Amino acid sequence: MTEKTNSNSSSDSSSDLSNSEQNNQVIHAEENSAKSAALTAFTLVRHDNGIAHLVVDVIGENVNTLKTEFAEQIDAVLAEIKADKTITGIVLCSGKKDSFVAGADINMLDACQSREEVVALSRQGQRIFTLLEQLPIPIVAAIDGTCLGGGLELAMACHARICSDNVKTSLGLPEVQLGLLPGSGGTQRLPKLVGLQKSLDMMLTGKQLRAKQALKAGLVDDVVPNSVLLNVAEQKAISLHQRGKSLTKRKLGLMDKLLENNSVGRNIVYQQAQKTVQAKTQGNYPAPLKIIDCIRTGIEISAEQGYKLEAEHFADLVMSDESAQLRQLFFATTAMKKEQGVANVTPEKITKVGVLGGGLMGGGIAFVTATKANLPVRVKDINHKGISQALKYSYQILNKKVKRRFLLNSEMQKQLAMITGSVDYTGFKAIDIVVEAVFEDLSLKQNMVAEIEENGHENTIFASNTSSLPIGKIAAKAKRPENVIGLHYFSPVDKMPLVEIIPHEKTSDQTISSTVAFAKKQGKTPIVVKDKAGFYVNRILAPYMNEAAILLLDGEPVDKIDKALVKFGFPVGPMQLLDEVGIDVGAKIGPILQADLGERFAAPAAFDKLLADGRLGKKAKKGFYLYQKNNLVKTLQNRLKGIKPGQKQVDESIYSLLNLKPMGSLSAAEISKRCTYMMLNEAARCVDEGIVRNARDGDIGAIFGIGFPPFLGGPLRYIDKIGAKSVVAQLSQWAEQYGERYTPCEALVTMAENSQSYYS
Structure with missing residues (x-):
């Protein structure tokens, strides 16, 4: 095999080399070529068989990410490809180990000052990938390692995709996890490759596919060992060139034909997706519905309108507070990965x-x-x-x-x-x-x-x-x-x-x-965290749970309390959480917190009745909710009442046990506010006492430990959003109405007086 670099120099390799050895030589030659190319992430490596390798290798980075400044580089290399008539096909590959392209650089989104800038950024990405798609010669993506977000959008713009069976190979569009949608054509190209239902599943969840899953879905054309990846990709490019770039059509199953080949079936899919999204997000995350809108527009109206709407929705999401908080969370966790437990103290190697x-x-x-x-x-x-x-x-x-x-x-x-x-x-x-x-x-x-x-x-x-x-x-x-x-x-x-x-x-x-x-x-x-009662997570969780219990004893129904907090953004409500963790576990932690931290941690005395009744929660199949399987009669009765199979039902006997009449006079907003503000107050105390090292750790601990709504950024960022003055005023009002447990901590009062915040 003979290789030609940008300078058209060539070198011969023995014809009796194995595929694996040839492949290794190609990789090393291309890595060296990419490193020598001045200030460019894209290097063209020509071969005598007419196939050129377009190597992506972002200088100074461990993984490839797409950046705004690459637009000119891509334009230049595409012009070079079009001008060279000896090139009959392209293999797009990576110069990085175990990484194709990890996605777009999120920092460039934060650099945008206006919605118009974001629209322009999205349209630029769409334009570049369309140019790639419209190349007169076939281009095949050779994927080894992570291929996510903008990386998958890049691969989907190619005429075929071959991926390695490397355990680190994964393909997906995880933008929804940052409160975004794929903004460079992903919402339009993915449905064409894997169908409407699979594309919705991938984009609405951010799900990543392994190599064989991607092959089964139709996202890639073949899965091969890494040792022959480039050779197979070359053969695919040659084959596509010989038969005029004609692409293999996706095979449709019976359900696909019933639901995707007609507008009535597709409408059912869209409606079901919207219902599922609403149930899961409670309307707190705008990205999923906008993803559905983009896909629907592209399929039902036109691709042109789909691309236009994608750019507009992408811009709206980038400028939204929800995405801003999720991106900040991403940056915070990324920064934490680079930190050691104690600065400048190298950890000992752990082997067993x-x-x-x-x-x-x-x-x-x-x-x-x-x-x-x-x-x-x-x-x-x-x-x-x-x-x-x-x-x-x-x-x-x-x-x-x-x-x-x-x-x-x-x-x-x-x-x-x-x-x-x-x-x-x-x-x-x-x-x-x-x-x-x-x-x-x-x-x-x-x-x-x-x-x-x-x-x-x-x-x-x-x-x-x-x-x-x-x-x-x-x-x-x-x-x-x-x-x-x-x-x-x-x-x-x-x-x-x-x-x-x-x-x-x-x-x-x-x-x-x-x-x-x-x-x-x-x-x-x-x-x-500091070695103090409850550490951090249980300490901020306890006042929140206690407040929910107090509301229950004041006559608010179990399911009303839980629904209010789920609507607010928690994954489960406090009563269900207590059932999941174990009511007995909560009973053990409470006295420890009360002894060390004061009466504000005192759990309602009435809860002793739950333990006496054997109500330990889900593990005992007896708690706030029912866990026994329904017989046929009960199932039919539930259906007549509109209760769906699998839907959690409150154990109504809990009310008579606690001598309650669940009337419920508070609004859902009032319930969620009272419970959440107790957590905010305690989180502020923890930062002030140094229980956590900083506000960032406090926010990450609350989100990852107890599911504090990620779109709010954590309890400390949420205090910043509301304003310390407003939080203190509300807590003070409740302290007069309901008791000392609401008294705002000194740290919050000081912040309010000095108009301070946790983050600049």
């Missing part, structure tokens, strides 16, 4: 992990350690049943992924092999960090510390997953207290992104940094 306790938490911790951190983990339990539970936890999650073709069976077996179990401490001498997930009993946890100090090595970190016990007390009898730290996960561990890292007074900086690094390897977002 231990978990004490094989229950739900222990099983979840073992799962993320093996599958996310890719570290071997030993689960220690007092009996084999606990170990079996931990292994079952991982097997069930991974097996679902295999069934959905998200994971190969061989990969599942490999990951499961990373988890082993033991009823003693065999092998613990080699373990670098042990995560304790046993019962909330102080003496038991202190015994665990002593046993790990005996059976581990001198630097083994002991990380307690306690939700309420002070870490200082757990470490009180330790020989090496500097190795003891809190590592508080949230349930379910495989889904909840947050962990709280809780050092006590004697925890070493090395232990803090190493634990933070370990949590990040598990795919978690860690915040370092």
Whole structure:
């Protein structure tokens, strides 16, 4: 094979090289060529077979992202391609390892000062990708690694797409997660490739597809090993050139024909999508409905109108407060990934992990350690049943992924092999960090510390997953207290992104940094918090939950309270959350908070009746809601009442148990406001007391730990939005009406007096 770079120099390679060796030579030559090209992210590498490789390699970046300034570079390279009649096809590929194009640079959106600028930016992206699509010769995207957002829009503008079977290869349009929509033609091109229903599913959820899923959906034309990716892409370009760029039409299933091939069927799809969106977003996020509008316009009216509307809706969303907050959250979490637990303290390398306790938490911790951190983990339990539970936890999650073709069976077996179990401490001498997930009993946890100090090595970190016990007390009898730290996960561990890292007074900086690094390897977002009652998340959650309970006792119905907070933006209401977590768990944490922090944390005394009645929540199938399966008669009765199958029903006996008549006089807005303002007040106290390091960590902790509405940016950003003066005035009014628990904290009062805010 002979290669020609921009300077038309050529070099011969032996004809007897394997495909893999040839491919490696091509990659190295193209990487060198891309690096030598002055100040351009796009380099053209010509080959004797008439196929040129267009290499995307953004200088100085770990991954490729599309930037505004690339427009001129792309225009120039497309002009060069058109002018060279020897080029009969293009393979678009990346110079980065495990990354095709990760998306567009979000910073360029924040740089836009007006809606008109954003419209122009979107139209420019559409124009460039249309030029690519209209090239007189075929262009094939060779995708290895992440291909998201603007990267997928770029790939969809090509005439074919071949992707590697690399486990890191993923394709998707996740813009909705930033309160946006694909603004460079994605809403118009994706439906043509994968159909109306699949495109709605992908864009409305931000779902990413693995290679085989993308092939099944029709998003890519072939999936091949990375070693032959470029060769197969070249052959595809040659084939398309020979048959005149004619594209393979998507195969339609029966449901596709019924719902997508006629306007009546499509209307049903649009209406159902709108209903689903409304139910999930409660109208708090404008992006999903605008995505549906763009797709509908492009299909039902014209592509031209679809592109125009896409640019306009994209601009409206970029300028919206919801997207601004979601983008700020993205920047904040990105910045946190670059931080260490303690500045300038390099974490120790962790190679082996231990978990004490094989229950739900222990099983979840073992799962993320093996599958996310890719570290071997030993689960220690007092009996084999606990170990079996931990292994079952991982097997069930991974097996679902295999069934959905998200994971190969061989990969599942490999990951499961990373988890082993033991009823003693065999092998613990080699373990670098042990995560304790046993019962909330102080003496038991202190015994665990002593046993790990005996059976581990001198630097083994002991990380307690306690939700309420002070870490200082757990470490009180330790020989090496500097190795003891809190590592508080949230349930379910495989889904909840947050962990709280809780050092006590004697925890070493090395232990803090190493634990933070370990949590990040598990795919978690860690915040370092002070060792004080409730830490951060439970501390700000408790007043919110208590207020909901007080409203219930004042006669507000259970479902009305929950619906009010879901409408506000929480994923579930406080009463349902209490059922999910366990009413008994809340009862244990309450007295600890009350003893350390005062009477404002006192839970309503009437709740003792719930525990006495065996109402522990979902796990006991008895709480605020019904969890027993309905018989046929009950199902029919519910249908007559308009209650849908699967819809949660309040256990009406809760009212007689608490001697209540659920009349309900407050509006949904008043209910959500009273509960939420209690959380805001406590979050302000936590920042003031240094429980969290800064407002940013406080906001991330609330969003990732308890689902505070992301579109509001977190409790501290929400205080800024309302204004400290307004928050203080409202809390003061309620303090006079309902009691001292509403008294605004000193930090908020000072902010109000000085017109201050948490963020500039």
